[in-house]
Amino acid sequence: MALKIKFGVLLTQCGEPIENGELIIEEGDIVAISSSPTEREAEETLDLSDHLLMPGFINAHSHLGLTALEKKLSPAKTFASWIGDLIPLNAALSDEERIRGIRMGADEMKASGVTGLADYVADPALLKSIVDLGFRSILFLETIGFQEDRAEVIADEVEAILKTHATKCNLGIAPHAPYSVSAKLWQYLDQLAKKYECLLSTHLAETDEEVQFIEKGGGPLVDLLKERQAFDMNWRVPGTTPTRYLKSLDVLSETVAVHCNFIDDDMDAVQAAVFCPKSTHWFGRTHILPVRKMLDAGIRVALGTDSLASNDSLNYLEEIRMADKLLPGVSRKEILMMATCFGGEILRLPCGKIESGQKADIIGFRIASQSKDWYDLPFERQRKKVDFYMLDGKF
């Protein structure tokens, strides 16, 4: 069954804006776009000629399972102590609270236009609940293990999950961070990613504490691991930056690197990055991912919300506005590319731009006034949610 949508403005994210045209959607796919009204017949017609349409937003980094920690944490003196605060609070959540949080978080994301999602999932028992939310998604199995003698056992557990769930959901693997995953486990996970043809993602070069840990083998993160009996006494300090360390393990080629606040000198080792504007702001970071430099170097950067353990909402419209505030050298057009097209490309999802053959994941904003620049419209301060939401051709 074909659906015709008449639109006021269309941001395709792969060409110039189109005004007063039509889109044809069939079986969840975009099959045609025209820049003027056509005679083409369709079983159903939707008149959105007072709307600006664009691809749905892609949240390229989140932890929906932590949504129930809303307002329970505040930025601590050190990043390690924030993690130290998070662990017991997270462990104390009941299954019911966690599931309720996941659904609330998803509702907030959808209301603000998120159709595509990359979520880190720490507990495989949650995979079904997250898949059932209906996003076009990739779910990264979040994996932790700094003690090298546990690497094989942990990798086997990850492989078992890949085998059981790969047909039901689009999975990736997320070695948590360079300070929480041993080199050996990292290499096992990289081999699994190759074997199962899945993407890797990790938190990388997020804080100066991580740099201190990998370069010098000291600082609050060492203390945290020791306190938790998670340190490896045989560990050899890499003695370089977190990014160069992972490059030396040859595990970065298929990795989506999240945060990358301390990456200026080794940007070229990373092929795709995710910037989390409001989480970065929440922590009060002064050293942030060099988005302008990365885009200029042809490295794609997407946007993510991170979790409510380091953010006060999962509203994606607030994220693009925060990106606009934190990245004065990056245009709104580019921020919207990061929020859509780059996210789709980085995560290998068939969405993020509006062209024939892509999935019909489309959002819309009612046009209140004639804009000089259509790319400004989603950034308007009063917008808390989208006015039209379509996922896989369904609205």
Ligand SMILES: [Zn+2]
């Ligand atoms: Zn994260």
